[in-house]
Amino acid sequence: MAGADPTDPRFVAGDAVAVRALYPLGHVRTPYYIRGKRGVIERLCGVYGNPEELAYARPGLPKQPLYRVRFLQRDVWPGYRGRAHDTVDIEIYQHWLEPVR
Amino acid sequence: MPHDHDHPHSHDPAMPHRHPPLRPDQDDTVTYWRAMEIAVRGLLIDKGILSADEIRRAVEDMDSRTPSLGARVVAKAWTDPEYRKLLLTDGNAACEALGMDRGIYKLVVVENTDEVHNVIVCTLCSCYPRWLLGLPPDWYKSRNYRSRVINEPRDVLREFGTEIADATVVRVHDSTADMRYLVLPSRPAGTDGWSEERLAALVTRDSMIGVAFAKAP
Numbered sequence: 001m002a003g004a005d006p007t008d009p010r011f012v013a014g015d016a017v018a019v020r021a022l023y024p025l026g027h028v029r030t031p032y033y034i035r036g037k038r039g040v041i042e043r044l045c046g047v048y049g050n051p052e053e054l055a056y057a058r059p060g061l062p063k064q065p066l067y068r069v070r071f072l073q074r075d076v077w078p079g080y081r082g083r084a085h086d087t088v089d090i091e092i093y094q095h096w097l098e099p100v101r
Numbered sequence: 102m103p104h105d106h107d108h109p110h111s112h113d114p115a116m117p118h119r120h121p122p123l124r125p126d127q128d129d130t131v132t133y134w135r136a137m138e139i140a141v142r143g144l145l146i147d148k149g150i151l152s153a154d155e156i157r158r159a160v161e162d163m164d165s166r167t168p169s170l171g172a173r174v175v176a177k178a179w180t181d182p183e184y185r186k187l188l189l190t191d192g193n194a195a196c197e198a199l200g201m202d203r204g205i206y207k208l209v210v211v212e213n214t215d216e217v218h219n220v221i222v223c224t225l226c227s228c229y230p231r232w233l234l235g236l237p238p239d240w241y242k243s244r245n246y247r248s249r250v251i252n253e254p255r256d257v258l259r260e261f262g263t264e265i266a267d268a269t270v271v272r273v274h275d276s277t278a279d280m281r282y283l284v285l286p287s288r289p290a291g292t293d294g295w296s297e298e299r300l301a302a303l304v305t306r307d308s309m310i311g312v313a314f315a316k317a318p
Contacts (some may be wrong), residue, residue: 044292086271
């Protein structure tokens, strides 16, 4: 089972995911508005140092796979005034994502 | 009327009289972070790690970067299908192929079509492909743009004079981490057979952020 090594990508393009609804203190790159929302993996961008560690001059380990995740705007914003097919793509590190079945 | 102020002073023409200067003599403020930058810069120079000239050159280099670099990339992609493919799969390699900096961040290029209109924001700060477009415009860094384009993009685009058809998907890209984004705008109609150089003149900064279309010929 992947996941023994936290730098192993757990998701592939097309996977349904949810962003974890966590509210830790510190330097976090997961915007508030997307926490708890469901989207789909658009692509794996690569494996990068964890900014939540790097921001404090620590080595950023374990590194984290980084994905672009696509969300429907109407799933993100209640009362979204645009069109139903409009989307937002965001970069999210793996430790903020959980699978949706 | 030159003397509509009410403060008392001599109007003896032999005596030059004083007004507040049009621009204050002290036209600068030293904020907390600015003081820190001055202190760190001084230390780096004193310790021989960087020279004042190297710092000046880095600033000069940054200021010399303009959206004309991005415009060359876009114009090349409009005229060369192989290059367009490279740009969309590996933006950094595509910069390098034109003799430009690769950039230290991964460049993701998103293409505008009749089906999808892309627009870029960094809701957390002001991430921007500076090596390719230069410094971002002030509005790109404003809270107004950052907070609004993410949840009412069609309204914000309309304020920029950019009307997106209902049938087109509006796709906002929030540049939150290690990627940087460039929009490949649609090639304007009526430009068949144009040279890259002529096409590049139609590619504006705003069209590469996605808040506008490329200029019509």
